[in-house]
Amino acid sequence: MIHVLATMFGHWRRAPLQLVLLIAGLALATALWSAVQAINAEARASYERAVERLGTGDMAALTSPEGTIALETYVRLRRAGWQLSPVLEGVWGQGEQSVTLLGVDVLSYPGAPAMAAAAETEGNLDVAGLLMTPGVMFANPGTRAKLERDDQEAARIFSLPDLPPDLVLSDISVVEALLNRPGQLSRLLILPDQPRDLPPLSARAPGLVVTATNDGPLGDPGRLTRSFHLNLTAFGFLSFGVGLFIVQGSIMLSIEQRRGTIRTLRCLGVSVSSLMTALLLELILLALVAGAVGLVVGYSLAGLLLPDVSATLRGLYGAPVDGTLSLRLSWVLSGLGMALAGTLLAGLQALISLRRLARHLSQASYAPARLSASQIQILCLSGAGLIGLGAVVLSFGSGLLAGFVGLGGLMLGSAVLVLPVLNLLLQGARRMAGSPELQWLAADSRLQLPGLSLSLMALLLAVATNVGVGTMVSSFRMTFVDWIDQRLVADVFVEVETEAQAQSVLRWATLLRARSLPQFYSDTRLNSAPLRIYGVVDDPLYREHWPLVRKTPDAWERLHGGGAVFVNEQLAQRDGVQVGDRMTVGPGWSAPVAAVYSDYGNPDKQIIASLPALRAQVPSPTLLRIGLVPPEGMSRDDLAQRLEQDLDITRTAIRDKEAIKSLSIAVFDRTFVVTGALNILTLAVAGFAMLTSFLSQWTRRLPQLAPVWAMGISRARLAGLEFLRSLGFAILTFVFALPLGLGLAWVLLNVINLEAFGWRLPMYLFPGAWARLLLLTCLAAGLAALTPVLRLLRLAPAQLLGVFSNDRP
Template sequence: MALSRDDAARLGLKPGDTFKLDLGAASMPMTVAAILPEQANLSGLAITDIATAQEVLGRLGEIERIDLILTDAEAERVAAALPDGVRLEASAQRSNALAQMTRAFHTNLTAMSLLAMLVGAFIVYNTMTFAVLQRRPLLGTLRMLGTTRSQLFALVLVETLALALVGALLGVLLGIAVGAGLVQLVTRTINDIYFQLSVRSLHLAPLSLLKGIGLGLGVTLLAALGPALEAARSQPRDVIRRTRVEGQARRLLPWLAASGVLLILIGLGLIALSARSMGIGFLALFLVIVGTALLMPLAVHGFASLTTPLFGRLFGTQGRLAARGITASITRSGLAVAALAVAVSATLGVSIMIGSFRASVSDWLANTLTSDIYISAESSSGASRGGDLPPELADQLLALPAVEALSQGRSNRIETRDGPVLTLALESSTGQPRGFRFQGPTAADLWPGWQAGRLILISQPLAYRRQLQVGDDLELFTTSGWQSFEIGAIFQDYGSDSGTLILPRSLYAEKWDDPAVSSFGISLADEADADAVSQQVETLLAQLDITTSVQTNRAIRELSLDIFDQTFTITKVLRLLAIGVAFVGILSALMALELERARDYAVLRATGMTRGQLRALILIQTSAMGLAAGLFAIPLGLAMGDLLISVINLRSFGWTMPMQVQPQTLISGLVLAWLAAIFAGIYPAIRAARAVPARALREE
């Protein structure tokens, strides 16, 4: 047997060494004949000749696949000459099946990345606004010297483009570094859910790098249009008159809010019209987020106006000044609150989706796992079907004193017209299988028809992806060719997003010529100790020299939920990145706000306010902004959670679940927004308190 260099190094083997190869319920000693070079790129595979493989796997005379290089005309002739039970399949179809399995996973990661980019656009806006405000006197001087508005506009955009190019290049380098750290999380998730994947090195596609740079430049230029227009439209005499700008901004607030409502309505309309489109679903979610963000400046203005008396009673004059300062600089404070609220709402929405998903999976496991102990044999050499267990094991297990019932199962991947689907063939010693929760209507004679082999059960994801309903026929490729089976019921299933179908084992053994068993489910008496019986089962298997997996019901539930939590680790990391981006955004907004109000703060200092009181005023103001962001994030987070569950999750994986909201999730979002604003306001508060009042009051 030949092994890849990576596998040999991991196992500590060299040519001539002997190792034990576990084959489901049995094991066999094998000798390393050769080490494959790294260029072969066969990590995770063991290579041997066909005769040895047939002997080792106990499948003498069997061949699973023959690879051919054919023209289209030759392929037609070969397909016509094939006997029943054999089909011709293009190699691209198998690759496409793997790509389809991970498409939804890739789409969701892309959506989270785009969300972080949306929040980043707020940072660019605030940063360029800060740069324009810093040089307002210089810009006014340039206008008085003859510089046109278009030249000032171009000046700001060219500067933004230069900074964007540097930022995009640094972002690509940082993205590569972050990607190297996250690749293991993604690989582990794919291994847990889809198939075994070994990643030995980063693959840097030039097109992906160019797309990253292009997106960075495009988003930056779009976000800089506002500051560039602000720099260009001011008259020389107005460049230092902030009240004029804020007056214009307040008049625009109702129009922005109306635009936001329109975008939200368009997004909801797209959801109703988009049917099953994933891309349109994400576009609708994006429009809802942007529309809500446009509503927030008006909402912030109203929040500050309504809470001014409250802050006055709580913090006195400083509280009133802090609340009024938010409305006085609504162009900065409104956008800062919007950026933070969008980031926190994304965290809330994803948390609600994950929490609802986890609760549904836990409930599904409790309903599906009806046996107390499960025995399974691993598949051999990556075969599509499960490993074999000896048939006499069933009688020996039933002979154990605490065992009341035994179910037998066989797993395999069966071909349909649209690709392979996971199939479970079940047989229960009590007759009718248990643990199914059906969605929608079922056939009138469901269980008699299923036992007779006329009806099959399919999972909800399979029904959604193939657009199947109860009463429809599904063609399956058997050993005698294609045969149609009527769908008797659709059951809830979170075990596979590609779909699962359930057959009676007798039917499966007849149609696919596979009478073997790959798993047992043991039901115990009420007073029996599952752990003690599990030890008895392991002792029995050891006496029979059978290597299998023996797990209790409780252990399977715990392992499944652990895998669930690991699956969403990458999502949690991306959420933290989005919050980090929002933190930088609100920091830049507060810096711009501090620069704009430098003269106001100087007047307060000159009239007797101490540095400590000024720092407290600014921190009260940032606290109010954080509180507003947290409060506004709650309804947006609930809407995002609902859309993620009922639209995105359904279209990605075919799963449905009820939305479940935990109060602590909403409270944590509110606290997160408040803490982010407080920490972002510390440096601007210190900076404003250290400023010299005379310098800020001086005018040219």
């Protein structure tokens, strides 16, 4: 067996370029998959560290539909034997300086050890000192820096890096005093160790409900980010699948080139099973080498992309993710496992071909024939079946998994149909061709279709993915920019820190005849989930600009005069709320829904009510900011300058509309850096797959090119026709991939986004981007065809004449 294996490996010494292509293709596919898995693993490890240290991620909790739990209820349950830990949550501060306060019982809270360790490290306080020292708080370093105003307060805030941004953790007595909510609790964490024979909850606290997960600020961030990581995984899997086409083409080429070696080994008595075992061991060894290279490349790629992913997760979800990368056994084994599995899958056809070749030693060199009518029929039925299955799943399924399964059916079905469609187009082109040369080119291209099938499928998937994801991102960006313009109805925004400062700004605006738009809010809970209720004033600017996606004809009149509310798309989608329904907003507060508005980038539920309605239910709502519109004849800059001079407000507390818009768009663009990088890499992999296919076809092309050369067509002309054929395949594949990509974009915008984030997005078309992508596709095909074309130009006439050496006169 060792000698057989050495003989089989001897082929790679004679074909180093082919070996490089094989290892590079598999390494690139493994690198893309490993990079995505490394990023996901690092993010999940950060989530697990935070959950483990804080101890609340998968812990059930008791909540009240009314939003608050009375202290007496907690005492009654504790006396009945229930092991609970009380939590009080609320917003503290004004505007940009506001943070979420989370009050806990230090003696029973699962995250108390992390609090005690931080207090002991920074303040030399034990648990007793932590309880006895007034006003001790914990926050992550960024939040701590924002809250530090003087040395006395800085000494009371300790760093706890695992906390999410804008969250302050403290003893419940401290938070109770700061929020002025004595005797109120937000929820009760159900501790793991409960005694037996507990009295039923319905007997002691019938108004409380058990939630399966703690969805408060310290809940498992993996819940919110699951859709983000699923999207990354799907992209990585697609890139890996496209890369396997390179491997398959290289392996099949090596089998064809080793026909003589295989024939000789069989004549020496080597069994078919020994040959197949040798090929299998060869594939495993190559997979391990290429997989190791891919892991190194993937690690480097993940290191480049992780900072942008971390910024995205922190910005969109408040998830604590480190920007550093660690070598983890999970994604290393995943990368090697995928490399082995992918290589064996790609080599399956080679094993079958080797078995057939070894049993028929006298068989002539295999040359792919045209697609037969039965093969075309099978491909059409298979493709239509997969597309139909995907459409059924998308129509009747629910959830992200159903969305991706349906999407996979559509894309795989279209990939299967690419050969029948191209065959039909080439058949029509041959009939329409005006010259014999072009007729031969079309007929010869049809002959090459079976050998190029995998690379054309890879190119189709890569182009469709680029069109679909690019359309989704660009549509999202255009919608987001319009949405920002609509939401920022004022020209200047002032962040106020105290109620007195807020009243001073409002009086100043009235004297200046500037329009003021104060934005108040109150945080509560709805169906055991966080809910923010905004109170807005009755101003025509809201009616003209606020983005409503569904509404009643008199929505604004009902909001300000009929006690109605507006809900965001997330709430409408998750709770099944429709325009015209009546919903319970809070204890004793029921209101009809007059409109649904778009709210991109926010994972939580929101409601808009009129300011008087909010104040009737919440006597002291929090003032988020004050929007100001300058009077006629005054610019935004002049208004900001007057604010700074007249009211002694710092410039950092004054934000103009364009600055907020620019910052938001910058954050948005950074969010999709990873998607853009994977898009380009997938297209590069598809171009690599075309190169391996063209090289594998090269040895079989001479018998087809020699007669045409002998009829008087020069090698330069043949090389030009070969290059033209490659570009033709790329253009036809692009034309077929364009509608598939638009279908992919529609599914991403209307199914995947809806399931993952709770909002729909309008779809826009971008012909300019398609033209650029067509140029990139042609460039990839041209570069892939360059090596075979140069070989043909340098080919000696004697080699072409050698094709006729066995012909008899």
